[in-house]
Amino acid sequence: MSISVSNISKSYDAVKALQDISFEVKSGELFGLIGPDGAGKTSLFRILTTLLLANEGTATVAGFDVVKDYKKIRNSVGYMPGKFSLYQDLTVEENLTFFATTFGTTIQENYDLIQEIYVQIEPFKNRRAGKLSGGMKQKLALCCALIHKPKVLFLDEPTTGVDPVSRKEFWEMLKRLQQKGITILVSTPYMDEAALCDRIALIQDGKILQIDTPQAIVKHYPKQIYNVSATNTYELTNALKAYEYSHSVYPFGEFVHYTDQRSDFNPTELKAYLESKNLSDLVIEKTKVTIEDTFMELAK
Amino acid sequence: MKTILYIIQKEFKQIFRNKGMLPIIFVLPVLQLIILSNAATFEVKNIKFGYIDNDHTSTSRALVEKFNASDYFNVLTDFPSEAKASAEMLLGNVDVVLDIPQYFERDLQKEKYINLGVTINAIDGAAAGVENVYITQIVKRYNQHLKIDLLQVSDNQIQPVNIETIPLFWYNETLNYKTFMVPGILVLLVTMITLFLSGMNIVREKEIGTLEQINVTPIKKSQFIIGKLFPFWVIGMGLLTIGLLLAKIIFQVPMVGSLALLYLYTSIYILVILGIGLFISNFTDTQQQAMFIAWFFTVIFILMSGLFTPIESMPKWAQIVTEFNPVKYFVEVMRMVMLKGSGFIDILPHLLKTLLYAFVMNGLAVWRYKKTT
Structure with missing residues (x-):
């Protein structure tokens, strides 16, 4: 199991962001968390990327416990937060080099992994990240999250605010990354993207409604x-x-x-x-x- | 180590690309030093002086003439009555009113004793105090002249005992206020800029969301903090250098002591300020909050540093509070080394206290800093 979540609960004062969440993601799987804004997707991502501590429950990522082995997790996962969070005043290349350095690696070392995506933004490598278009920012953020060859990739609403063409391209990239053996957990509020995942979990108000393949979920619908x-x-x-x-x-x-x-x-x-x-x-x-x-x- | 160097490099790039910040860091402090050093003086000049002469004799006129001769007083009017003088003071047209009583000359000669009435507008307490000293000095000098005059006419009775003090102002012979204000203001600038920049820096990363991305990387918090703060340490030292050059070139402030010692002390002092800045950024979520907290501390630090008001004149509890004020130590060291030429042993107590402060502040800040939320 690449990601295993059992009975995770998290509340902010009176608001229950996550209630008794459990699921598992197999190695090399493209798993989607589908739910509206405020469903608790980001909280779950932050718990799995060791940024937030859950009130209850346990979780492991790439075989490491999110609380005890958080340092090992940070070395082996890539995280792309929902909000663009690279340095807007650094250029494309500087951002990438910066993140490579923080993981103790170089762009050259894992270039094969990002090559396909990076070539698309390479013509603009001397442009400041803040001056890129939405779709380009996306690609840069993905490159930065991949630069250290993570075992698990967390993508929090990667396609929100991105045009339909770029969205389609983005999902094609994810499919190819998956073939390279990377486990991907992706969240999205767009239901049409759910069909592109191997398995999905429908989540609302901090609770998981159903987990299955998109085909099976549709099949279970009781009515015409x-x-x-x-x-x-x-x-x-x-x-x-x-x-x-x-x-x-x-x-x-x-x-x-x-x-x-x-x-x-x-x-x-x-x-x-x-x-x-x-x-x-x-x-x-x-x-x-x-x-x-x-x-x-x-x-x- | 490579990571730290890279963070430092990144930080410098960001500082120098921020076109709005650069002038704030380098131009404003220079302007402040020049403006404040010329403006922040304790001298009071052009005092608007009025008098009520009820005596109208040569003696009373001679007294008024003494004020007229002084650079500090502008003798304005002879008020016909006390009521008129009070009305003018209420309007702010006059700062000091001297009331010469009737029979001033006669009583002085007969009784050898007379009371003069002096009214000072004390809406600005500090200025009023200074004005009082000036008036006392003028009256005293006049008094001495008078005694000699009177002694000639009267018989040689008992020689009056006259004690005169001749002050010597060591380390600043002419009591040039710039000599002691410039080092003080320099301290203020180094403190303000480094505190504000460091306090807002990590908060900025929180605000724009990059901190979240950094937190999931294996960067150690010590690496991150050192990498983030080192550039501001360099900027602080740079500001000190610029300030010292200006002090020498523009204000001809004497630099008696060792500059190396001054740099040694400053290098430790900036660590304290950076620690406070980091501590502030731990407790705030936006640059605005960080800014206000930094302001709160800066104002207290500066007003209680002994830069504008002597610590000796503060109440006991306030004097104890100033023990925890790093700015106080820096002001003292700066003045001691620059004006007095104090050596390493002289400033050792300051140095040790500052070092301890640096350890405590940075220790607390690093301990409080968390990579999770």
Whole structure:
């Protein structure tokens, strides 16, 4: 096991940030922590990277206890905090050299690991980090976290505030790093990124709702979901919520995701109801379950 | 060791790239030294002087003439009445009012004794004290002249006993205030700049989030702290050098003692200040908080250092408090070495106390510094 967390709890005064969290991440796995802001993801990361002490429970990272062997952990993990935390007034190259030095290594020594990412920012190596674009900052931060060849990589919301193209690229990079044998724990509030992980843990209000592969999590969803659309989405949502058999109603892009309480649900019946509410251009069709639907259902 | 060197190198790069900070570090202290050293004087000049002459004789006029002849007093008006004089003082048009009573000349000759009324505007206590000394001196000198005059007319009775004191101001013969203010202000600058910079430095890393990234690296806290603080030690020593050069070139302050000794003491003294700075940054989360706490201590340190008000005139408890004021020791050492030429043995007690202080402060700060939150 690369990361093993058992019964971790952490509270800040009255706020319970984490409650009895347990999970395990296998070696070489890409594990995702999926949850909204304030779910406790960052607290968990800070505990695992030895920056924060848990109130209860134990955890090991790369075989080392987070409390007793914290020094060894610091040598063998890479951490990329959610907030960009490199020196903005140092250049790209200086930042990288600085972090290499703090780990007692050099850029050359582990260049093969970062090469693929670094070549993209190398043309700007003499530019100050503060002057880089969001996506470039991301790549630099990843390089700095990888420079000492960590066994485990912690990425706290690495794609928040990054454009869709850069996000896609970033996940491709993670996949390739995983192939090099690095265990990756990544957190994200974006449900679409969850599908790219090997396994995910859905987390909310400091509690883990479910842990499984993205495919299995979707499969466990108990109901058939329907995409419903009409000219006036707002009116549609209100009408669906008011419908006596409605189970769940969530806006989802241009559609509204609808599930019914009954197992023998007939879409024509619903259509008739909605038409009686003066809604026009109605479309009701079956759709596939996404992780977001599962999350909304579990978080209910 | 390599790590420390690299942190130091990084820190210097950051300091010199911060275009807003550089003038604050190097230009402002120079300006302060020049401005403060010229402005912070204890001399009071251009005192607005008024008088009420109820006697109107040659004797009373001679007394007023004495004030007129002095550089310190501007003789303004002869007030017709006490009420008028009081009104003018209330308006702030006059600082000192001398009230010469009626029959001044007659009583002086007959009784050989007279009371003069002196009213001083004491809204600024320090200035009032100085003005009082000036007035007393002038009246005393006038008195001596008068005695000689009177003795001639009267019979040779009993010779009055007259004790005169002639002060000698050692180590600063002309009582040039710049000679003792410049070393003091230099102390103030070295202290302020190093305390503020070191206090805000680690907090800055906290504020922008880089400390979190540093904390997950295997850097030892001693390496990090030494690497962070060493540049400020260098800056402190640099400031001392600039200050000493200015003192020599602009103010011609005598430097009797050994400069090497001064540097030795300063090198230890800055460690104390850096320790305090680090201690402050342990307890604060933003540069703003650090700034206010640093200000709080600086003001106390400076006002209780003996730089502006003598420690001897403070109440007993305050004198005990000054024992814990590193600035006091630095001011004393600076003046002792520069003006008196004190040697190593003379400043040894100061040196040892400062060294102890440095150990305690840095020990506390390092002990309190944690890489976790």
